[in-house]
Amino acid sequence: MSKKVLVIGEAREGSLRNVTFEAIAAANIVSDGGEVVGVLCGDGDLSEMGQEMVYYGASRVITVSNPDLKTYTSDGYGQAVYQVIQDESPEGIIMGHTAIGKDLTPKLASKLESGLISDATEVIAEGGDVVFTRPIYSGKAFEKKVVTEGLVFATIRPNNIPALTRDDSLAGSISEKEVEISNIRTIIKDVLRKSSDGVDLSEAKVIIAGGRGVKSAEGFEPLEKLAEVLGGTVGASRGACDAGYCDYSLQIGQTGKVVTPDLYIACGISGAIQHLAGMSNSKVIVAINKDPEANIFNVADYGIVGDLFDVVPKLIEEIKEMKVNA
Structure with a gap:
């Protein structure tokens, strides 16, 4: 009907x-x-x-x-x-x-x-x-x-x-259509946005996420470069946000944003259940972690055991080369 x-x-x-x-x-x-x-x-x-x-x-x-x-x-x-x-x-x-x-x-x-x-x-x-x-x-x-x-x-x-x-x-x-609006109890004086540049996290097709393994705010720089070449955006675990490496607007997980991109690359993320709740339904998950026993590998489609600071630059080089030869 x-x-x-x-x-x-x-x-x-x-x-x-x-x-x-x-x-x-x-x-x-x-x-x-x-x-x-x-x-x-x-x-x-x-x-x-x-x-x-x-x-x-x-x-x-x-x-x-x-x-x-x-x-x-x-x-x-x-x-x-x-x-x-x-x-x-x-x-x-x-x-x-x-x-x-x-x-x-x-x-x-x-x-x-x-x-x-x-x-x-x-x-x-x-x-x-x-x-x-x-x-x-x-x-x-x-x-x-x-x-x-x-x-x-x-x-x-x-x-x-x-x-x-x-x-x-x-x-x-x-x-x-004209409507009557009255008794507005909330008045917006100004809007200050704290968000990542580029694609919105909840609608991004490609997300490069960093955890405590990025070690510092500067540690997100290679992730941002990888996101740029893939046309995606950067996210983070709560651990990285709590450590002050990035703003909470990037947080993905049970108490952050829930995302379902086509490609999710987790860099230096151990895979706490709270984080998995926010990204485990991603279509393809790639995990990069030095610890082969990290829980993130249990949900990943592809896993790379290694230091993200070695692996991510090599990925960027390979992707750029593929684009040139395409």
Whole structure:
């Protein structure tokens, strides 16, 4: 049975995050041939980003522009999206499992008296039902969930569900909706970002992560060079962050960011269970460690026993040579 499904888009610095397009792909599965409606909140003209959502598979897009939505707040976005939901009466709502998604969706689910499937890594149609797969017990197991009645409300983990192919021949209406926003309890005066340069960790296809084995802040320099030649970004274990080698914005693990890149290279990381919870679902894992008994080798697809300061420069040289000869 076809359904109307809303996709709550998310933008950063004027550009849509990749997880928005992945959410559209998931919504097309949930809708079963029905209507996929994009929702974008912000300030100013949002039509260009709305058109991108159409090119990636949204049937139409609703933009909500208001000065109180210039920067995300739970109150502002909660009121705006709730009013769109009330007008549209969808059978499903999909959003990325991001910092904003994890804050906004429980608020909406509570207001709608609905359940919420969070952090889904797979969405498939099976026998007339839509089946969501999500990790539990820090990624040690997976559970499957099916919504048999009521609203289908879910967040999807970035970099797990492939986006549909962009097609600029697709057409869909983009309409602007006015909403009333009141009683904002949080006022954003300024935003100071602490993040790695380049690709966002949660959406990166290639991550080079360092642990205590990098020994110092300078020890991350070869990792940054390797990330540069591979077109990826740098992450870290909590041990490296606690030691002051890098900022906590790079932390990957149970108390940091959960990532699922195509390639994860762990350099000088022992493999504590808390770190594995944040990266063990990566598609290909390469471990570089001097200790052949390090736990990281138990989850790695490929392992290199050696000093990262010897191994990483050699990898960089080989990759550069391959690019030249390609």
